[in-house]
Amino acid sequence: MIDVFRECRERVSAQDVARHYGLTFDRKGWALCPFHSDKPPSMSFRAGRFRCWACNESGDSIDFTGKLLGLEPLAAVERLNADFMLNLPLHRKPTPAETEAARRRKEVAEAHKRFEEWRKA
DSSP: OOOHHHHHHHHSOHHHHHHHTTOOBOTTSOBOOTTSOOSSOOEEEETTEEEETTTOOEEOHHHHHHHHHTOOHHHHHHHHHHHTTOOOOTTSOOOHHHHHHHHHHHHHHHHHHHHHHHHHO
């Protein structure tokens, strides 16, 4: 099963989302933060993420959409999927190969976690 969250983050940057939902940018690429009353632009965008240097909101395209529209993360991905025509398979059943790959990733993550706990001890 593909990770729709990762896929969404890779395909749509926070700056793309901000522009789509009506934010305008100055010459340096900064915008007025929609999450607090902002006079000079205090929101910057870099590497697909956003950060407001005044109110400390930060995150990726999913976080921006969720915060702006009051949506949970999955609902934000659904909205981005529709607005940007990403064609992500949000509600299909995973294939056996995708299920096995997800199980393997989970095993590796758990092994890594156990190793880090062992290393710290």
